[in-house]
Structures are given as structure tokens and as C-alpha cells.
Amino acid sequence: MERTNAWKKYTKEEDKKVVFDFAEGYRKFLSENKTERECCSFFEEQARVAGFQKLEDVIAAGTALKAGDKVYAVNKKKEMAAFVIGKRPLSEGMHILGAHIDSPRLDLKQNPLYEDTDMAMLDTHYYGGVKKYQWVTLPLALHGVVVKKDGSVVNVNVGEKADDPVFGVSDLLIHLADEQMEKKASKVVEGEDLNVLIGSIPGAGEEEKERVKANILEILCKEYDIEEEDFLSAEIEVVPAGEARDYGFDRSMIMGYGHDDRVCAYPSYKAIEQSTDVEYTSVCLLVDKEEIGSVGATGMHSRFFENTVAELMALTGETSDLQFRRALTNSKVLSSDVSAAFDPNYPSVMEKKNAAYFGRGLVFNKYTGARGKSGSNDASAEYVAELRKVMDDADVSFQTSELGKVDAGGGGTIAYILGNLDMQVIDSGVAVLNMHAPWEIISKVDLYEAYRGYVAFLESK
Ligand code: MN
Ligand code: MN
Numbered sequence: 001m002e003r004t005n006a007w008k009k010y011t012k013e014e015d016k017k018v019v020f021d022f023a024e025g026y027r028k029f030l031s032e033n034k035t036e037r038e039c040c041s042f043f044e045e046q047a048r049v050a051g052f053q054k055l056e057d058v059i060a061a062g063t064a065l066k067a068g069d070k071v072y073a074v075n076k077k078k079e080m081a082a083f084v085i086g087k088r089p090l091s092e093g094m095h096i097l098g099a100h101i102d103s104p105r106l107d108l109k110q111n112p113l114y115e116d117t118d119m120a121m122l123d124t125h126y127y128g129g130v131k132k133y134q135w136v137t138l139p140l141a142l143h144g145v146v147v148k149k150d151g152s153v154v155n156v157n158v159g160e161k162a163d164d165p166v167f168g169v170s171d172l173l174i175h176l177a178d179e180q181m182e183k184k185a186s187k188v189v190e191g192e193d194l195n196v197l198i199g200s201i202p203g204a205g206e207e208e209k210e211r212v213k214a215n216i217l218e219i220l221c222k223e224y225d226i227e228e229e230d231f232l233s234a235e236i237e238v239v240p241a242g243e244a245r246d247y248g249f250d251r252s253m254i255m256g257y258g259h260d261d262r263v264c265a266y267p268s269y270k271a272i273e274q275s276t277d278v279e280y281t282s283v284c285l286l287v288d289k290e291e292i293g294s295v296g297a298t299g300m301h302s303r304f305f306e307n308t309v310a311e312l313m314a315l316t317g318e319t320s321d322l323q324f325r326r327a328l329t330n331s332k333v334l335s336s337d338v339s340a341a342f343d344p345n346y347p348s349v350m351e352k353k354n355a356a357y358f359g360r361g362l363v364f365n366k367y368t369g370a371r372g373k374s375g376s377n378d379a380s381a382e383y384v385a386e387l388r389k390v391m392d393d394a395d396v397s398f399q400t401s402e403l404g405k406v407d408a409g410g411g412g413t414i415a416y417i418l419g420n421l422d423m424q425v426i427d428s429g430v431a432v433l434n435m436h437a438p439w440e441i442i443s444k445v446d447l448y449e450a451y452r453g454y455v456a457f458l459e460s461k
Contacts (some may be wrong), residue, residue: 002359003357003361003397003398003399004360004397005062005266005359005360005449006359006361006397006445006449007252007359007445010071010072010445017424017444018448019444019448020251020268020450021410022057022304022444023254023444023447023448025266025270025444026254026263026266026267026280026447027243027244027245027246027254027256029042029262029266030244030256030257030258030259030263031242031243031256032105032134032385033262034141034143034178034237034239034257034258035102035105035143035144035237035239035314036078036079036102036288036298037077037078037144037145037171037235038143039101039262039265039286040074040077040078040079040101040286040449041077042081042269043080043082043101043265043269043286044072044074044080046269046273047070047072047080047082047269047273048252050070050273051447052070052071052072052082053069053070053072054071054072054073054074055071055072055073055308055311055312056073058071058315058449059311059315062206062314064315064316064317065085065315065316066085066316067085067086067087068085068276068277069083069084069085070082070084070085071083071085071213073304073308073311073313074300075297075302075304075331076297077299078101078102078288078298079101079286079288079298079299079302079304079346080284080285080286080288081284081285081286081304081308082269082272082283082284083281083282083283083312083332084272084275084276084281084282084283084458085281085312085316086277086278086279086280086281087277087278087279088279088280088281089316089318089323090281090309090312090313090316090327091313091318091323091324091326091327091330092280092326092327092330093280093326093327093329093330093331093332093456094280094281094282094283094309094327094330094331094332095278095280095281095282095283095331095332095379095457096274096283096284096285096331096332096333096418096423096461097268097282097283097284097285097334097336097457097458098268098285098286098287098300098334098335098414098418099261099262099264099265099268099269099285099286099287099331099335099336099337099429099456100265100287100289100290100291100294100300100337100414101261101262101265101286101287101288102128102287102288102289102290102291102292103128103239103257103258103260103262103291104126104127104128104129104130104235104260104291104436105126105127105128105133105238105239105263106124106125106126106127106140106169106194106196106237106238106239107124107125107126107127107145107235107236107237107238108122108123108124108142108231108234108236108237108238109122109123109125109150110231110232110234111123111231111232112124112231112236113213113216113217113228114213115210115213116211118200118202118212119197119199119200119212120197120198120199120212120213120215120216121195121196121197121198121202122167122195122196122198122238123195124194124196124238125191126191127282127291127292128236128291128292128436129291130250130434130436131185131436132188132189132190132191132194133171133185133188133189134437134438135189135194135438136168136169136170136171136189136194137168137169137171137220138168138169138240138241138438139159139166139167139235139240139241139242140159140167140168140169140196140238140239140240141157141158141159141160141161141164141166141167141238141239141240141241142158142167142168142236142237142238143154143156143157143236143239144155144156144216144234144236144237145234145235145236146224146226146230146231146233146236147230147233147234148226148230148233149233151410151418154225154226154230154290155234156224156234159241159299160241160242164241166241167196167197167198167241168197169189169193169194169195169196169197169323170197171189175367187209193254196238197213198216198221199212199215199219199334200212200411201215202214202215203215203218204348209437220398228288239257239258240257240438240439242365243256243308244256245256247441251442251444252359252443252444253441253442253444254441254442254444254447255439255440255441256439256440256442257438257440258440259338259430259432259440259441259442260291260337260338260435260436260440261336261337261338261429263338263429263430263432263442263450264336264337264338264428264429264430264450265286265336266447267447267448267450267454268284268286268336268454269284269286269453270451270454271284271451271454271455271457272284272458273460274455275455275458275459278458278459278460279459279460280332281312282351282382282458285305286412287299287300290337290413290414294414294417295312295398300417300418301417306328306421309324309327309328310324310370313327314401326460328421328422328423329421329422329423331421331423331424332383332410332424332457333415333418333423333424333425333426333453334387334421334423334426334428334453334457335377335413335414335415335418335425335426335427335428336394336427336428336429336430336450336454337413337414337415337427337429338429338430338431338432338435338440338442339356339363339365339401339403339427339429339431339432340355340356340401340403340404340431340432340435341356341357341358341431341432341433341441341443342355342356342357342431342440343433346456347402348405349405349408349409350404350405350408351402351405351406352403354378354400354401354402355401355402355404356399356401356431357399357431358431358433358443358446359443359445359446360397360398360399360431360446361396361397361398361399361445361446361450361453362391362396362397362398362399362428362429362430362446362450362452362453363398363399363401363428363429363430363431363446364379364384364387364398364399364400364401364426364427364428364431365400365401365402365426365427365428365429366378366379366384366400366401366426366427367379367427368402368403368411368412368413368415368427369410369412370409370410370411370412371407371410374410374417374418375410375412376412376415377415377416377418377419377425377426377427379414379424379425379426379427380424383424383426384426387393387426387457389396390456390457390460391453391456393456394452394453394456396449396452396453396456397445398449398453401431402404411426413427415427428453429450430442430443430446430447430450431443431446
């Protein structure tokens with residue numbers, strides 16, 4: 001069955017403007033927030049302004065929570081959960097919007113700095129699934145933190161302002177690439193060769209060794225008050241430099257770094273921000289580490305979310321373990337992550353009846369996985385039916401899809417981890433072109449329909 005193009009709902013100028021205005025807020029957010037830490041602090045600030053109280057403060061004050069109260073908790077500056085308390089007790093379940101705020105990139109190694117032939121370089125270890133050959137010859141920026149032994153944190157953000165320098169990974173000139181061009185794509189640029197060039201002027205010192213590196217260290221000391229050893233306790237991410245941009249003559253799309261999965265995180269947050277007077281407690285859960293398997297203290301496998309719900313239940317007067325278990329089991333989740341948009345340049349990996357298309361709205365993937373649905377959550381038919389009704393009643397444009405043809409490849413999300421808690425979960429989200437490339441593309445109307453779908457889900461009874 002064919003789904004209609006959602007732009008057809010927004011033919012009047014004033015209606016189209018609403019879609020474009022929402023997308024413009026997102027474009028700015030995407031341009032300014034390129035790491036999980038930056039996204040987390042952006043959403044924390046937004047939540048504070050919107051009247052969400054910090055959970056720690058509520059606990060310290062010892063005040064009980066009641067319907068309509070807004071609370072948020074942050075985990076190690078990289079993960080956030082925001083809640084709007086519903087009219088029903090938590091043990092009757094929550095409506096949860098989950099998305100991730102980490103994106104594929106190059107991370108600096110712990111001992112990154114070296115000099116080779118009068119060039120200062122930074123060694124990296126790539127994060128997440130990348131086609132390594134896509135990350136060369138691009139202007140790159142450095143974002144992150146250096147934490148010094150005294151606990152002080154130095155924020156690093158270089159390469160974004162018009163007069164900032166940029167950095168990058170070089171590639172072999174075509175003239176000398178005869179052998180390289182014969183290699184298979186996974187070997188054209190190898191992981192250990194993703195080294196970032198950061199300087200080439202030798203310092204004025206007397207010794208002849210590594211004067212370029214010494215000069216860089218002098219600059220780092222002067223501008224950031226950090227020394228070489230401080231890289232040991234740093235998290236610096238090498239990301240594409242520059243703003244997200246409108247894409248296409250009709251400006252219907254946005255090209256930017258990190259749509260996966262900020263294009264779901266942003267409308268999820270915006271949906272809970274306007275959430276008031278809800279029947280079931282609304283949750284927006286923004287997690288880290290999805291791109292490397294949802295592991296670690298700030299990934300979806302962490303106990304953070306359960307612990308936070310337990311704290312909330314104590315504050316709403318439901319303190320038994322049984323009530324806590326019921327709260328999990330009775331919950332419903334839109335686990336949002338990007339879906340592969342149908343690409344006219346590569347139709348052979350898609351099965352057209354079950355693919356996601358630009359402009360056709362919020363995407364539901366009943367299942368993801370690879371090699372016979374392995375690793376998939378596979379939402380139940382009953383839950384899918386319920387969501388169809390919620391979306392249709394709210395006139396939300398949605399489509400259903402699989403991640404490509406059977407056995408063409410595959411992928412996973414955080415959905416199954418919430419499924420493990422015995423919640424009703426479905427994969428949903430926004431279609432992306434160029435997924436995991438330095439510059440990904442989304443459709444503005446899909447972003448807007450996702451937002452509308454999330455609102456309808458939170459408000460559903
Ligand atoms: Mn993702
Ligand atoms: Mn991804």
C-alpha cells in the first residue's frame with residue numbers, strides 16, 4: 001500500500017511555515033551540538049527554562065511529586081531522562097520516547113600527539129560504524145573536554161567559528177593512487193591511517209627533536225592551560241566542521257552532521273516540553289553509546305533509567321518493588337532511531353513495498369535486525385494496531401519499513417533493551433540519506449511529522 005506525501009498537507013504558505021520554523025530550530029541545534037555532552041547540556045538547559053526541576057533537587061527538598069510536575073535527571077553529563085508526571089500512578093505505566101545522542105565520529109586516542117616529517121598529528125580511534133574513506137579531505141572540528149588532575153574541566157570547541165582554524169585527515173593524490181584504487185572499499189583508508197594534521201611550524205627551542213609538536217604544546221598550554229599528559233583524561237571528538245544547511249532548491253531537506261539520532265532526540269524532547277496534563281507519565285530518554293552497542297554507564301544497558309524511575313516512584317508514594325516492576329511492564333515505548341531512506345541511486349538494496357521514503361512521515365519499523373531478524377525487538381501486532389489508531393486519529397503521516405532488503409545487511413537499536421524490561425516497544429523515527437556519513441540528509445516534513453507523532457503518543461490514553 002502507498003502512503004501519500006506529507007508535504008501535501010502543508011500546501012498553504014502559513015502551514016508550510018510552521019514546518020520550516022520547526023526545522024530551523026532543529027538546524028540550529030544540530031549545528032551547535034555535535035557531541036553527546038553538548039546535546040545533553042543543550043537539552044538540560046532547555047528543560048530548566050521550560051520549568052523542569054532537577055531530580056536531585058526534588059529529592060534534597062523532600063517534596064512529593066504530583067500530576068503535572070516536570071522533572072529531569074542527567075547521568076554523567078551524557079544521558080538525560082525528562083518526565084512529566086501523569087494523572088495515573090506510575091505503576092500503570094509510562095509513555096516513553098527513547099532516542100540516542102551519540103553519533104559516529106573519530107575520537108582522539110589517549111596518547112594522540114606525535115610529529116612526523118615536521119607535521120604535528122593527532123592519532124584517532126573511530127567510534128561507531130563508519131565508511132572510513134568518507135572521513136578524509138573534509139574540514140573537521142575538535143569538540144570535547146580535557147579533565148585535569150585537579151578535577152577542572154577544559155572545554156574544547158575549535159573549527160566551528162568562521163575565523164577558527166579547521167583540521168583534517170589527508171588522502172592520497174589520484175596521481176599516485178594506482179595501488180590504493182585497486183583495494184576494496186574497507187581497506188582504501190584504514191583505521192590506523194585516520195590521523196589528523198594540526199600544525200607545521202617548528203618552535204624556537206634549541207633541541208632539534210620534534211619542534212613542531214613542541215610548538216603545538218606551547219599553543220595548547222597558552223590557550224587552554226593543558227599539557228601533553230592531560231590528553232590521558234580527555235574526551236575529544238573529531239567531527240565535521242560547519243553548520244547544518246538547508247538542502248535543495250525548495251529547501252525541503254537539511255544536510256548536517258549527526259542526524260543519527262539527533263533528528264529523533266530533538267522532536268522527542270520538543271514533544272515532552274509541551275506535554276502537560278497527560279494521563280500516563282511522559283518520558284523522554286536520551287541515551288549515549290548506541291553506536292557502539294548501548295554499553296557502559298551511559299548507554300541503554302545501564303541501570304540509570306530504572307534507578308531514576310525508582311527515585312520518582314519514591315517521590316510519588318509508590319515504594320514497593322512490585323509497583324516498580326509494574327511501572328516497567330505496563331510501559332509503552334517509541335524507540336526512535338533513524339531509518340534508511342530509499343535512495344534512487346541505490347535501489348537494489350531496498351524492497352520498495354517495505355522501504356522508508358522522504359516526505360512520507362514518521363517511520364515505524366516493526367522489526368530491525370539482520371540475517372532473519374536477529375537482534376530485533378519485533379513489536380507485537382496488537383501494539384502496532386494501537387499506534388496506527390493513535391497516528392490516524394491525530395492525522396500524523398506515517399509509513400512502515402524495513403532496513404533494506406532481506407539479507408542486504410541490517411542493524412540494531414536500543415529497542416530490544418527496553419523490550420527486555422517487558423515493555424511494549426516499537427522502532428520508530430525519521431528516514432535519513434547518507435546514514436553514518438559525515439553529512440547526512442533528512443526531510444523537514446518527516447521531522448515535523450515525527451514531532452506530531454510523538455506528541456500524539458504522549459497524549460494517548
Ligand atoms: Mn542511530
Ligand atoms: Mn547509527
